[in-house]
Amino acid sequence: MSMNPQQRQFPGPDFPGQPANPSWMGHVQPQNYRPAPGHRGGAVHQVIPEAASTVAARPGAGTLGLVVTGGILAFVSLFLVVPFLLASTGVTGFVIGFVASLIPLAAVLSAVAIIDRWEPEPKRLLLFAFTWGAAVSIAVTLLIQPVFALAAPDTNEAAFRDFMTTVQAPVVEEFAKSLGLLLLLLFARRNFDGPVDGVVFAFTIAGGFAFTENILYFGRAIAESGTGSDLVQIFFLRGVMSPFAHAIFTGTTGLVMGLAARRGHSGAAVFAFFVGLVPAMILHNRWNSMGQDFLAQYVLVQVPIFVLAVVCIVVLRVAERRLTRQRLQEYAAAGWFAPAEVELLATPAGRRQAVRWAASYNRGEQMKEFVKAATRLAFTRQRILSGRDVPAHQHEEAQQLRHLTALRAAVQQ
Structure with missing residues (x-):
């Protein structure tokens, strides 16, 4: 990469004459630059003393606490989510919906594995992200929905349904999913410090959310029709045409938060949580607002x-x-x-x-x-x-x- 002659350089003795910021992702302020510890062929213990390599346990403890707390919340959430699903789908619909939902889930998680291949995130944090999306965010959505239902227009059933689909769902669902991103940012900052990390965690949370939501839609199709025709139609819409819809919505929040985490302090990254919700909610609203001209909007917009x-x-x-x-x-x-x-x-x-x-x-x-x-x-x-x-x-x-x-x-x- 050619260097602009006017570009500022770091004068460190271990890395002289190199460009300050050859990558936008690796932008570094000159006052923060520190030379790498010198090795120069000397014995390692002379360069890095044994005592200096002892890392405080606090970051690991914070991550462990996050994972344990997330596991407890996910377990408690199941007592709300599972009965809701069974009441909506029946046992047969639940089982069929569960199996069918594994297919789009596999597509999302495969994408996560590809994106995360260069610098893999800890599996325990990915597990937290998935369980948050699949259980906790669903429970949060179910708890907040009634508040929005009170604010919905009651002129007719169509207006109520339109409000809940285009306003309530984008706002509540994106907020519930992204709460998991905020917790990861606050308590696992060492592993959430860039835009790729934000996208990986967001896709994983969204994949879990879509998995549970697909169980509801697929299972309800079986319960209401008694045949597989409705299931095939809904599976094609959600499992083939739009398996990454939720991932893209929440991915915008993760991207914004990751960019802020890379360039700023925790306060700026938390502010980015609210900023990142805006495009996520707008994209979600646009998707849910597609009506009779669905196919045209899908091709031209989505x-x-x-x-x-x-x-x-x-x-x-x-x-x-x-x-x-x-x-x-x-x-x-x-x-x-x-x-x-x-x-x-x-x-x-x-x-x-x-x-x-x-x-x-x-x-x-x-x-x-x-x-x-x-x-x-x-x-x-x-x-x-x-x-x-x-x-x-x-x-x-x-x-x-x-x-x-x-x-x-x-x-x-």
């Missing part, structure tokens, strides 16, 4: 929105790879990696090549762990350079550098 979402995700993935290379180059300048290693660790083709090479020596799994550890290190450095919780993240950096050295030795054995 399909382009889906394509735009895909393009945005691709752009985010490219920026994520560039950020990884940018930060690993700084560690290379400090002596932790050879320049050629950075290319192997910071490109998809390089990663595949490294794993194949290590696998030929029965070290494929060790190389995969080495790649993951290097990526985590790059993003830890980004958090350090953002100027947020610097001492805690430097402790984490020290631990990761020691772990990375041990993984390198395991690969080279």
Whole structure:
């Protein structure tokens, strides 16, 4: 990437003459820049003392508390959600709807796995996100709905139904889903510090919500018609034409919150929660407002929105790879990696090549762990350079550098 001669540079001795912000995702204010810890071939314990690699347990405790609390809330929510579903669908409809809902769910979770492949989020947090969407957000929606029903026009049944579909559903459902994002941001900030993280968590929450909602729609089609004809029609609409609808709605909130988390402090990111709800609610409203000209609006509006979402995700993935290379180059300048290693660790083709090479020596799994550890290190450095919780993240950096050295030795054995 060519450098603008007027672009400001960081004068650090370990990384001289490099551009300050070669990636928009990795934007760093000059006053926050800190050189990477120097290695230069010295013994690791001389560079990173043992005491310096002990990380405080508070971030992990916060994440554990979030997961446990989320599990309890999800369990309690089932006592409201499951009876509601059974009353609406019957046992047969519930079972059939459950099985049919697994298909669009698989599509959403597969997309999450692809988006999250570069820097995977902890499985416990993804589980929290899914259970929040599938149980807690549904329960919150059911509890808030009656309030909106009181405000709905009662002139006729059609006006009431239109209000609940185009106003109540977008507002209440997006708020309920995004509450899970807010909790992740507040209590798992170390893992929610960028737009890709926001999209991954939002898609997972939305996938869980859509899964439960599809059980209701699919099961109700069986209960009301007694045949599979209505189910086929509704499944085609929700499972084939729009499996990613909820994911795109809530994904806009996650994207806005992730951008704020990358660039600002917790207060700015919390403010972004309310800002991000606006496009999510608007998109949800537009989807629910499609009427007799549904097919035309679907082709002319919804399909382009889906394509735009895909393009945005691709752009985010490219920026994520560039950020990884940018930060690993700084560690290379400090002596932790050879320049050629950075290319192997910071490109998809390089990663595949490294794993194949290590696998030929029965070290494929060790190389995969080495790649993951290097990526985590790059993003830890980004958090350090953002100027947020610097001492805690430097402790984490020290631990990761020691772990990375041990993984390198395991690969080279």
